[in-house]
Amino acid sequence: MIFQKRKQKILQILAQSGEADIHQFADELQTSEITIRRDLNRMAADGMLYRTHGGATRVDPLMGAKAFENKAAVNVKAKDEICRRAANEINDGDIIFMDCGSTVYRLCQFIKNKNIKVITNSLPVVYELINSQVSINLIGGEVDPARQAVHGKIAEEHINRYRATKAFLGVDGISAKGLFAQSENEASITLAIAKNSRHTYLLCDAGKIGKETYLKFAEINVINTIITDYEGFENVLFSQRGVEILKVE
Incomplete structure (x- = not known):
C-alpha cells in the first residue's frame, strides 16, 4: 500500500476512534510498525495528526499549542x-x-x-x-x-x-x-x-x-x-x- 492510501486509512481510523496506537494501525493497514512510525511522524510534521508516545490522536481544531511530539518531528x-x-x-x-x-x-x-x-x-x-x-x-x-x-x-x-x-x-x-x-x-x-x-x-x-x-x-x-x-x-x-x-x- 502506497503512502497516500495509508495516510487516508490512518485519518479514517482517527476520525472514528480519536486515537490509536502503532500496533493497531499496523494491524489494520497490514504493514510494519516501522512504516507506521515513519508515516505518523511525517503526518504530524504536516499538521495532520498529533503524535503520542505510543501512537497518534486526531487534530483538535480547538487546541492551539502543538504537542511536544509534533514539534520534535519537524526539521x-x-x-x-x-x-x-x-x-x-x-x-x-x-x-x-x-x-x-x-x-x-x-x-x-x-x-x-x-x-x-x-x-x-x-x-x-x-x-x-x-x-x-x-x-x-x-x-x-x-x-x-x-x-x-x-x-x-x-x-x-x-x-x-x-x-x-x-x-x-x-x-x-x-x-x-x-x-x-x-x-x-x-x-x-x-x-x-x-x-x-x-x-x-x-x-x-x-x-x-x-x-x-x-x-x-x-x-x-x-x-x-x-x-x-x-x-x-x-x-x-x-x-x-x-x-x-x-x-x-
Whole structure:
C-alpha cells in the first residue's frame, strides 16, 4: 500500500476512534510498525495528526499549542546537525541545563556517553537519558502534559538553587528585537536557566530566525551563542549585539 492510501486509512481510523496506537494501525493497514512510525511522524510534521508516545490522536481544531511530539518531528535533519555541533561544546565534568525545547531534546542522543550532570524540566529528556552515563537532576513543579515539561514558581525556585557551566535552550522565535515565546511559563523557565548558567547556547533551526510570536520576553544578550543552520542578515545583527554564531551545514 502506497503512502497516500495509508495516510487516508490512518485519518479514517482517527476520525472514528480519536486515537490509536502503532500496533493497531499496523494491524489494520497490514504493514510494519516501522512504516507506521515513519508515516505518523511525517503526518504530524504536516499538521495532520498529533503524535503520542505510543501512537497518534486526531487534530483538535480547538487546541492551539502543538504537542511536544509534533514539534520534535519537524526539521529533524537540521535539528540533529545543530545538536551534533552543540555536543562538541560539552565536556566531561560539565553541569548543564537543558530546557523542554524539541531541538534541545534531540541533543540527548549525542551526549549519552558523556560524564556530565543534566538539570532539566523536560520529561522526554529524562526518559532518553535515564539509562545512560549522564547524571540527571529533574526540576520539580507542575507538569504540563502537552509540553511534557515541568513549569511554575516551584520549578523556578528549583533552578535558582543550582549553577551550571552551560545551558542549552530553545525559543519559539528570535529576531533582532529579542527572544519570543508562546507562553509566560516557558519564558520564565528560560530566563531562570539563563540567569544561573555561565554560558547560554540557543539551539535554533532556520524556521525560528526572524519569527516573532506571542510574547517577547528577553533581549538578545541573554544568549551567548546561537547554533543554527540559518544563513542570512539576521546573523550579522546578532553578531553586532555580541552573540557568537556557530553555523552548521
